[in-house]
Amino acid sequence: MKEKTKKLKIVLFTGYNCNNRCVFCIDADKRALPERTTKELLALIYAAGKQGADILEIIGGEATIRPDFTALVRAAKKVGIASVVCATNGRVLADLAASQKIVDAGLDAVIFSIHGPSAGVHDALTASPGSFDQLMKGMANLKKLGFRRISGNTTVVKSNMRALPALAGLYVKLGVRNVEYIFVDPTYGGAKNAFDELVPKISAAAPYIKKALRIGLAAGLDQWKARYVPLCHFKGYETQISEINERTLFLTEHWAPDFKNTDAIGSRRVVSRRRPPACAGCARFQVCEGLWVEYLNHYGDGELKAVKSRV
Numbered sequence: 001m002k003e004k005t006k007k008l009k010i011v012l013f014t015g016y017n018c019n020n021r022c023v024f025c026i027d028a029d030k031r032a033l034p035e036r037t038t039k040e041l042l043a044l045i046y047a048a049g050k051q052g053a054d055i056l057e058i059i060g061g062e063a064t065i066r067p068d069f070t071a072l073v074r075a076a077k078k079v080g081i082a083s084v085v086c087a088t089n090g091r092v093l094a095d096l097a098a099s100q101k102i103v104d105a106g107l108d109a110v111i112f113s114i115h116g117p118s119a120g121v122h123d124a125l126t127a128s129p130g131s132f133d134q135l136m137k138g139m140a141n142l143k144k145l146g147f148r149r150i151s152g153n154t155t156v157v158k159s160n161m162r163a164l165p166a167l168a169g170l171y172v173k174l175g176v177r178n179v180e181y182i183f184v185d186p187t188y189g190g191a192k193n194a195f196d197e198l199v200p201k202i203s204a205a206a207p208y209i210k211k212a213l214r215i216g217l218a219a220g221l222d223q224w225k226a227r228y229v230p231l232c233h234f235k236g237y238e239t240q241i242s243e244i245n246e247r248t249l250f251l252t253e254h255w256a257p258d259f260k261n262t263d264a265i266g267s268r269r270v271v272s273r274r275r276p277p278a279c280a281g282c283a284r285f286q287v288c289e290g291l292w293v294e295y296l297n298h299y300g301d302g303e304l305k306a307v308k309s310r311v
Protein backbone atom coordinates (compact mmCIF):
# COMPACT_ATOMS: atom_id res chain seq x y z
CA MET A 1 0.00 0.00 0.00
CA LYS A 2 1.60 3.28 -0.98
CA GLU A 3 1.88 6.10 1.51
CA LYS A 4 -0.18 9.04 0.34
CA THR A 5 2.69 11.49 0.65
CA LYS A 6 5.07 9.47 -1.54
CA LYS A 7 4.89 8.76 -5.24
CA LEU A 8 4.98 5.17 -6.40
CA LYS A 9 7.73 4.70 -8.95
CA ILE A 10 7.93 1.40 -10.79
CA VAL A 11 11.10 0.67 -12.72
CA LEU A 12 10.22 -1.77 -15.47
CA PHE A 13 13.14 -3.69 -16.95
CA THR A 14 12.37 -4.84 -20.48
CA GLY A 15 15.38 -7.19 -20.58
CA TYR A 16 19.14 -6.83 -20.69
CA ASN A 17 19.88 -6.56 -24.38
CA CYS A 18 21.76 -3.38 -25.29
CA ASN A 19 23.47 -1.73 -28.25
CA ASN A 20 26.26 -0.46 -25.96
CA ARG A 21 28.69 -2.57 -23.95
CA CYS A 22 29.45 -0.29 -21.00
CA VAL A 23 32.42 -1.71 -19.15
CA PHE A 24 30.93 -1.01 -15.70
CA CYS A 25 27.41 -2.23 -16.53
CA ILE A 26 25.70 -3.96 -13.62
CA ASP A 27 23.90 -6.16 -16.15
CA ALA A 28 27.09 -7.23 -17.96
CA ASP A 29 26.60 -10.89 -17.00
CA LYS A 30 22.88 -10.95 -17.83
CA ARG A 31 22.96 -10.17 -21.55
CA ALA A 32 22.09 -13.70 -22.54
CA LEU A 33 18.87 -13.75 -20.51
CA PRO A 34 15.82 -13.71 -22.75
CA GLU A 35 14.08 -10.38 -23.34
CA ARG A 36 10.60 -10.03 -22.00
CA THR A 37 7.93 -10.44 -24.63
CA THR A 38 5.58 -7.65 -25.62
CA LYS A 39 2.69 -9.56 -24.09
CA GLU A 40 4.51 -9.89 -20.77
CA LEU A 41 5.41 -6.22 -20.71
CA LEU A 42 1.91 -5.06 -21.57
CA ALA A 43 0.55 -7.19 -18.73
CA LEU A 44 3.09 -5.62 -16.35
CA ILE A 45 2.21 -2.11 -17.52
CA TYR A 46 -1.44 -2.87 -16.90
CA ALA A 47 -0.53 -4.15 -13.41
CA ALA A 48 1.52 -1.00 -12.73
CA GLY A 49 -1.45 1.15 -13.68
CA LYS A 50 -3.76 -0.89 -11.48
CA GLN A 51 -1.32 -0.59 -8.58
CA GLY A 52 -1.47 3.19 -8.89
CA ALA A 53 2.02 3.89 -10.22
CA ASP A 54 2.67 7.62 -10.53
CA ILE A 55 5.90 7.08 -12.43
CA LEU A 56 6.90 4.25 -14.77
CA GLU A 57 10.57 4.21 -15.67
CA ILE A 58 11.21 1.92 -18.61
CA ILE A 59 14.77 0.62 -18.76
CA GLY A 60 16.82 -2.25 -20.19
CA GLY A 61 19.48 -3.02 -21.12
CA GLU A 62 18.39 -0.51 -23.71
CA ALA A 63 14.63 -0.39 -24.06
CA THR A 64 14.53 1.92 -27.09
CA ILE A 65 16.06 -0.73 -29.38
CA ARG A 66 12.93 -2.86 -28.99
CA PRO A 67 10.52 -2.64 -31.92
CA ASP A 68 7.64 -2.46 -29.41
CA PHE A 69 9.08 0.43 -27.39
CA THR A 70 6.57 3.04 -28.56
CA ALA A 71 3.69 0.57 -28.05
CA LEU A 72 4.84 0.13 -24.44
CA VAL A 73 4.92 3.89 -23.88
CA ARG A 74 1.45 4.29 -25.42
CA ALA A 75 0.09 1.51 -23.23
CA ALA A 76 1.52 3.12 -20.10
CA LYS A 77 -0.11 6.44 -20.95
CA LYS A 78 -3.36 4.67 -21.78
CA VAL A 79 -3.54 3.06 -18.34
CA GLY A 80 -3.20 6.52 -16.82
CA ILE A 81 0.38 6.62 -15.54
CA ALA A 82 1.16 10.30 -15.11
CA SER A 83 4.86 10.17 -15.84
CA VAL A 84 6.39 7.67 -18.24
CA VAL A 85 10.16 7.97 -18.30
CA CYS A 86 12.91 6.20 -20.19
CA ALA A 87 16.57 5.87 -19.21
CA THR A 88 18.57 5.49 -22.40
CA ASN A 89 21.98 5.60 -24.02
CA GLY A 90 20.29 7.84 -26.59
CA ARG A 91 21.62 6.18 -29.72
CA VAL A 92 18.27 5.26 -31.27
CA LEU A 93 17.18 8.89 -30.88
CA ALA A 94 19.93 9.96 -33.30
CA ASP A 95 17.39 9.06 -35.97
CA LEU A 96 14.95 11.97 -36.13
CA ALA A 97 12.05 9.78 -37.27
CA ALA A 98 12.60 7.44 -34.30
CA SER A 99 12.69 10.44 -31.95
CA GLN A 100 9.46 11.73 -33.46
CA LYS A 101 7.74 8.37 -32.93
CA ILE A 102 8.85 8.20 -29.31
CA VAL A 103 7.69 11.76 -28.60
CA ASP A 104 4.38 11.08 -30.35
CA ALA A 105 3.86 7.97 -28.20
CA GLY A 106 3.62 10.28 -25.19
CA LEU A 107 6.91 9.70 -23.36
CA ASP A 108 7.11 12.30 -20.59
CA ALA A 109 10.83 12.43 -19.83
CA VAL A 110 14.14 11.04 -20.98
CA ILE A 111 17.23 10.35 -18.87
CA PHE A 112 20.38 10.22 -21.00
CA SER A 113 23.37 8.25 -19.72
CA ILE A 114 26.40 10.41 -20.48
CA HIS A 115 29.70 9.13 -19.16
CA GLY A 116 32.12 11.76 -20.39
CA PRO A 117 32.39 15.21 -21.91
CA SER A 118 33.82 13.87 -25.16
CA ALA A 119 33.66 10.91 -27.50
CA GLY A 120 37.09 9.83 -26.25
CA VAL A 121 35.98 9.40 -22.63
CA HIS A 122 32.38 8.29 -23.25
CA ASP A 123 33.00 5.82 -26.07
CA ALA A 124 35.87 4.15 -24.20
CA LEU A 125 33.43 3.41 -21.35
CA THR A 126 30.54 2.31 -23.57
CA ALA A 127 32.94 0.23 -25.70
CA SER A 128 30.92 1.50 -28.64
CA PRO A 129 32.59 3.87 -31.10
CA GLY A 130 30.21 6.60 -32.25
CA SER A 131 27.95 6.28 -29.20
CA PHE A 132 28.73 9.76 -27.88
CA ASP A 133 28.01 11.46 -31.19
CA GLN A 134 24.74 9.55 -31.54
CA LEU A 135 23.72 10.47 -28.01
CA MET A 136 24.38 14.17 -28.69
CA LYS A 137 22.43 13.95 -31.92
CA GLY A 138 19.59 12.20 -30.07
CA MET A 139 19.40 14.95 -27.50
CA ALA A 140 19.48 17.61 -30.20
CA ASN A 141 16.68 15.81 -32.05
CA LEU A 142 14.45 15.81 -28.98
CA LYS A 143 15.07 19.52 -28.49
CA LYS A 144 14.31 20.15 -32.16
CA LEU A 145 10.96 18.44 -31.59
CA GLY A 146 10.23 20.72 -28.65
CA PHE A 147 10.79 18.01 -26.05
CA ARG A 148 12.22 19.62 -22.92
CA ARG A 149 12.14 17.12 -20.08
CA ILE A 150 15.69 15.88 -20.48
CA SER A 151 17.86 14.67 -17.60
CA GLY A 152 21.35 13.21 -17.42
CA ASN A 153 23.09 10.54 -15.42
CA THR A 154 26.75 9.75 -15.25
CA THR A 155 28.41 6.69 -13.76
CA VAL A 156 31.57 7.74 -11.95
CA VAL A 157 34.55 5.41 -12.45
CA LYS A 158 38.33 5.78 -12.38
CA SER A 159 38.70 6.79 -16.01
CA ASN A 160 36.10 9.57 -16.08
CA MET A 161 36.24 11.11 -12.61
CA ARG A 162 38.80 13.75 -13.58
CA ALA A 163 36.61 14.70 -16.52
CA LEU A 164 33.53 15.39 -14.36
CA PRO A 165 34.08 19.16 -14.19
CA ALA A 166 34.32 19.26 -18.00
CA LEU A 167 31.20 17.11 -18.23
CA ALA A 168 29.44 19.47 -15.82
CA GLY A 169 30.34 22.28 -18.22
CA LEU A 170 28.75 20.30 -21.04
CA TYR A 171 25.58 19.68 -19.00
CA VAL A 172 25.40 23.44 -18.30
CA LYS A 173 25.84 24.19 -22.01
CA LEU A 174 23.07 21.72 -22.85
CA GLY A 175 20.82 23.20 -20.15
CA VAL A 176 20.22 19.88 -18.34
CA ARG A 177 18.43 20.76 -15.11
CA ASN A 178 18.49 17.30 -13.47
CA VAL A 179 21.78 15.44 -13.39
CA GLU A 180 22.93 12.56 -11.22
CA TYR A 181 26.59 11.68 -10.69
CA ILE A 182 26.36 8.03 -9.70
CA PHE A 183 29.24 6.41 -7.86
CA VAL A 184 29.70 3.09 -9.65
CA ASP A 185 27.90 0.07 -8.18
CA PRO A 186 30.28 -2.93 -7.97
CA THR A 187 27.72 -5.34 -6.49
CA TYR A 188 27.37 -7.27 -9.74
CA GLY A 189 28.47 -7.19 -13.36
CA GLY A 190 31.21 -5.19 -15.04
CA ALA A 191 32.46 -3.20 -12.04
CA LYS A 192 32.54 -6.30 -9.83
CA ASN A 193 34.43 -8.26 -12.47
CA ALA A 194 37.00 -5.52 -13.11
CA PHE A 195 36.93 -3.79 -9.73
CA ASP A 196 40.57 -2.66 -9.60
CA GLU A 197 40.44 -1.20 -13.08
CA LEU A 198 37.15 0.63 -12.65
CA VAL A 199 36.25 1.50 -9.07
CA PRO A 200 37.96 4.61 -7.68
CA LYS A 201 38.51 5.31 -4.00
CA ILE A 202 35.69 7.54 -2.79
CA SER A 203 38.29 9.92 -1.36
CA ALA A 204 39.70 10.32 -4.88
CA ALA A 205 36.36 10.68 -6.67
CA ALA A 206 34.48 12.89 -4.19
CA PRO A 207 36.39 16.13 -4.93
CA TYR A 208 35.55 15.85 -8.64
CA ILE A 209 31.88 15.03 -7.97
CA LYS A 210 31.62 18.00 -5.62
CA LYS A 211 33.33 20.25 -8.14
CA ALA A 212 30.79 19.16 -10.76
CA LEU A 213 27.92 19.92 -8.34
CA ARG A 214 29.38 23.37 -7.68
CA ILE A 215 29.60 24.08 -11.40
CA GLY A 216 25.88 23.32 -11.61
CA LEU A 217 25.07 25.53 -8.62
CA ALA A 218 27.06 28.41 -10.12
CA ALA A 219 24.90 28.10 -13.24
CA GLY A 220 21.69 28.08 -11.17
CA LEU A 221 21.20 24.32 -11.57
CA ASP A 222 20.47 23.29 -8.00
CA GLN A 223 18.76 19.97 -8.78
CA TRP A 224 21.97 18.14 -9.63
CA LYS A 225 22.68 15.23 -7.29
CA ALA A 226 25.31 12.72 -6.21
CA ARG A 227 24.19 9.12 -5.70
CA TYR A 228 25.64 6.20 -3.71
CA VAL A 229 28.18 8.28 -1.80
CA PRO A 230 29.00 8.29 1.93
CA LEU A 231 27.91 11.55 3.53
CA CYS A 232 31.16 12.18 5.44
CA HIS A 233 32.74 12.96 2.07
CA PHE A 234 29.86 15.29 1.15
CA LYS A 235 29.48 17.59 4.12
CA GLY A 236 27.51 20.66 3.11
CA TYR A 237 26.01 18.85 0.08
CA GLU A 238 23.23 17.02 1.96
CA THR A 239 20.49 18.64 -0.14
CA GLN A 240 22.16 17.18 -3.23
CA ILE A 241 22.30 13.54 -2.20
CA SER A 242 19.86 11.40 -4.23
CA GLU A 243 19.13 8.85 -1.52
CA ILE A 244 18.13 11.47 1.06
CA ASN A 245 15.75 13.05 -1.44
CA GLU A 246 14.27 9.88 -2.86
CA ARG A 247 13.52 8.42 0.56
CA THR A 248 11.13 11.27 1.27
CA LEU A 249 9.62 11.43 -2.22
CA PHE A 250 9.28 7.91 -3.63
CA LEU A 251 8.41 4.32 -3.00
CA THR A 252 10.37 2.49 -5.65
CA GLU A 253 9.77 -0.99 -7.00
CA HIS A 254 12.01 -2.81 -9.47
CA TRP A 255 10.27 -5.24 -11.82
CA ALA A 256 12.98 -7.13 -13.68
CA PRO A 257 12.85 -10.38 -15.68
CA ASP A 258 14.93 -12.19 -13.05
CA PHE A 259 13.78 -10.49 -9.82
CA LYS A 260 11.14 -8.28 -8.27
CA ASN A 261 12.06 -5.88 -5.49
CA THR A 262 9.12 -4.06 -3.90
CA ASP A 263 11.34 -1.80 -1.79
CA ALA A 264 14.38 -0.94 -3.88
CA ILE A 265 15.31 2.02 -1.66
CA GLY A 266 15.02 0.25 1.70
CA SER A 267 16.59 -3.05 0.64
CA ARG A 268 19.70 -1.37 -0.74
CA ARG A 269 20.54 -0.24 2.77
CA VAL A 270 20.12 -3.76 4.14
CA VAL A 271 21.63 -5.82 1.32
CA SER A 272 24.19 -4.06 -0.83
CA ARG A 273 25.40 -1.07 1.17
CA ARG A 274 26.79 -0.98 4.67
CA ARG A 275 27.76 1.41 7.42
CA PRO A 276 30.84 -0.34 8.82
CA PRO A 277 32.37 -0.01 12.32
CA ALA A 278 34.05 3.27 11.33
CA CYS A 279 30.54 4.80 11.26
CA ALA A 280 29.94 4.21 14.99
CA GLY A 281 28.63 7.35 16.66
CA CYS A 282 28.29 9.26 13.38
CA ALA A 283 25.76 12.10 13.43
CA ARG A 284 24.72 11.17 9.87
CA PHE A 285 24.19 7.47 10.65
CA GLN A 286 20.40 7.50 10.23
CA VAL A 287 20.36 9.25 6.85
CA CYS A 288 23.53 7.77 5.35
CA GLU A 289 23.76 4.46 3.50
CA GLY A 290 27.53 4.16 3.84
CA LEU A 291 29.44 2.38 1.06
CA TRP A 292 28.87 -0.61 -1.20
CA VAL A 293 29.59 -3.88 0.62
CA GLU A 294 31.73 -4.94 -2.33
CA TYR A 295 33.71 -1.68 -2.05
CA LEU A 296 34.33 -2.28 1.66
CA ASN A 297 35.48 -5.83 0.88
CA HIS A 298 38.16 -4.39 -1.43
CA TYR A 299 39.18 -1.08 0.12
CA GLY A 300 38.01 -1.33 3.75
CA ASP A 301 36.49 1.52 5.74
CA GLY A 302 39.61 3.60 6.36
CA GLU A 303 38.32 6.56 4.34
CA LEU A 304 35.19 7.00 6.45
CA LYS A 305 35.18 9.43 9.32
CA ALA A 306 32.22 9.67 11.70
CA VAL A 307 30.63 13.11 11.53
CA LYS A 308 30.65 14.74 14.94
CA SER A 309 27.92 17.34 14.80
CA ARG A 310 24.60 17.53 13.02
CA VAL A 311 25.51 20.92 11.59
Ligand code: SF4
Nearest residue numbers: 230232279282288306
Ligand atom coordinates in the same frame (compact mmCIF):
# COMPACT_ATOMS: atom_id res chain seq x y z
S1 SF4 B 1 30.95 7.79 8.83
FE1 SF4 B 1 29.56 6.28 7.94
S2 SF4 B 1 27.49 6.91 8.52
FE2 SF4 B 1 28.88 8.64 8.83
S3 SF4 B 1 28.74 9.80 6.96
FE3 SF4 B 1 30.51 8.44 6.76
S4 SF4 B 1 29.71 6.62 5.77
FE4 SF4 B 1 27.96 7.76 6.53
